[in-house]
Amino acid sequence: MLSPYRVLDLTTERGLLCGQILADFGADVIKVEPPGGSPARRLGPFYHDEPHPDRSLYWWAYNRNKRSITLDIRRKEGQTLLKRLLAKTDFFIESDHPGTLADLGLGYADLAALKPALVYVSITPFGQDGPKASYADSDLVILAASGPIVMTGDDDRPPLRISVPQAYLHASAEAVIAALIANHERVRSGMGQHVDVSAQQSVAQATQAYILSAPFGDGGATRMAGGLKVGPLKLSLAWPARDGYVSITFLFGTAFAHFTKRLMHWMCEEGFCDEATRDKDWVAYGGYLFTGGAEAVADYEQLKLLLERFTKSKTKAELLQGALQRGVLIAPVATVDEVVGSEQLAARQYWQEVKHPELQTTIRYPGPFVKYSETPLAYRRRPPLVGEHNREIYMSELGMSERELTDLQSKGVI
């Protein structure tokens, strides 16, 4: 649905998802890699655990639907060639530290002078300016600087990250929104602009507004395995089942009381709580927890024991089945194999089989992020091999001669 647009994707391992999303939307995304391939191709895990630039699963995960060319943009000839590609380019995406591309004459001001309509997207850890703009960074560093990990993990251990790096994905997805807003404006004005995306600010969304605790005059919350500590309350969302864990939205007050009531009825039917407990006022219980002092805390802890006995008596599947039938808020804590085997995702034909002919295999990829009725998103290309489209793009599309291409290849520019 964005097929009229061309994107030059110069991102490092930080910004790859941005270009992939635009490519999934149908844009012609050209991944510009240094000769020998992007450093992101060295990131594991690898297909069959064989380290190889064309077998990085990290690369596969974030480069579907793109084409690849190699180009050494540190060389004069490379910079000239990149500027030639700019003529038919609508979006330029990069994720180097602030100033890196400007030092090569490829900063926003340089390229906007050549093409004022260009939307130039920069994805950085902390944004283009400010006291931490040139900080050394990593996923973990950004998570420490933006809030989510201070509320994650067991209370007797260090704050904890999700084991699949997330910070740059938040920034890359935010960058897509920013780029499309700039594009919407360009349709009216004919002018592009510089889009400056901060990973720190993007990740702050994952605090669920707890980042506003100070200006709101609220004490906030602290971490606890499977839940959250708010004042003296230990709110648990994770519960043990017979064969693993489940997540339960076991909360109270107007928004949650009807769900909790149904859960208590189920527990009571099966003898895990008495009728008096079942029939508590679950709307008022929310307020009681925060004003009832030690007695309320003790009552809630007692309640948690009853619920734990109940969840431990059933499998994850039994709990989910009952939840679906009864309108109760329980979900299995699924392992990766269970996610891939999910009946729900199968029923929606979510997974996409993508052919990798050079490996004589087909790999199952996560499917489109939304379903469009008129313009369904399509997986047209497996992630590209290093420089796979050099000839196609430099010769057929840019009009370079065979000799010119060979010459630039022998010089190591391509």
Add this chain to the structure above:
Amino acid sequence: MAHELPLAGVKILDLMWVMAGPAGTRVLADYGATIVRVESARRVDTARTLQPFFKRKPEPDNSALFQNVNAGKLGISIDLGNETGRSVIHDLVRWADVVTESFSPKAMKAWGLDYASLRQIKPDIIMLSTCLMGQSGPYARFAGFGNLAGAIVGFANLTGWSDRPPAGPFGAYTDYVSPRFTAMAILAALDHRRRTGQGQYIDQSQGEASLHFLGPALLDYTANGRVQTGQGNRDPGMAPHGVYAAAGTDRWAAIAVTNDEHWQALCTAIERADLLRDERFNTVAGRLAHQDTLDAAITAWTKARDPFEIEALLQARGVPAHAVETLHELYTDPQLQHRGHFVEIDHATHGKITIEGSRFRLSRTPARVDRAAPTLGQDNQHVLEEILGYSEEKITELVIAGALE
């Protein structure tokens, strides 16, 4: 003169609630879309009941979350269960470019507000439905919150220590991921409609969208059959890599040695030339094999120091490091302050409140964040009179019919 915002003229009728949906349209409001948000006294928005609260008081206009995801939107109260109320919705559909909703599939159909019906009213309407697991399949009617989708699609089990039960990520994780896909799906559909005149229906499963944040782990299973699990703060390609105890109670600093240069700089900073000379630690493979030893050596240095001192000393040598900031420290983080991340705006009942601003900057047409989230029905008069052109008489009839509750 103030610039015209990029999305000026884009009109959205927003029937979404709680966090995932509203966070997706908030960013569109920042950049100029007119968003009419429908609430009802008959069904209080859950977000209004969630912490943190203004001065710790749990009242409907005090939730930081509600304020944060609904700033810049117009608020109208309509009872969707009321037939007259639904006639107002029909008029708003005629006005809108986009309709968004997060009810169960059954509810929208029962009210005659499903895509097939709205299309009769406005053929080129763009309609987006978002829910936990999508409009079809055995879990289609699975109501719930982002902690549940985060568990179903694998985030919870990928967050934890290898010797403990999964800790899970903080809160309702898919509610922080899926709004991005909501916003961009609308923007792409608007661009397609501009070029072709074609509207369409968008079915968003918050779980499916969020799975794009687990790509490498999913492929490690589909390609290699390996089931990844939580590994604490360790990283398969970097060492040392962790959150280390600093001086003080529950104080921590994150340190990530992403290459050999960082390793050398770290050893120099913590004055451990002996580690630098030890050939076992020259390569990442060697360091990965001796992580416990290295973590102990680093902790011996960090636990005597303030987390901000650790950050400063290591960053001065180019080592990726950062204090784990507490929620209250985040508000005074010099980088967030410099970027204007926190924005103070007028509020109908609180005088002033502070919310988060735009998470990115557009150089020529920056966001404008200057209007607080609406109180219930705050903009009824404006929407009915100015946008829909209703007469005073007609508005009175709506009130009498109970349509605006």
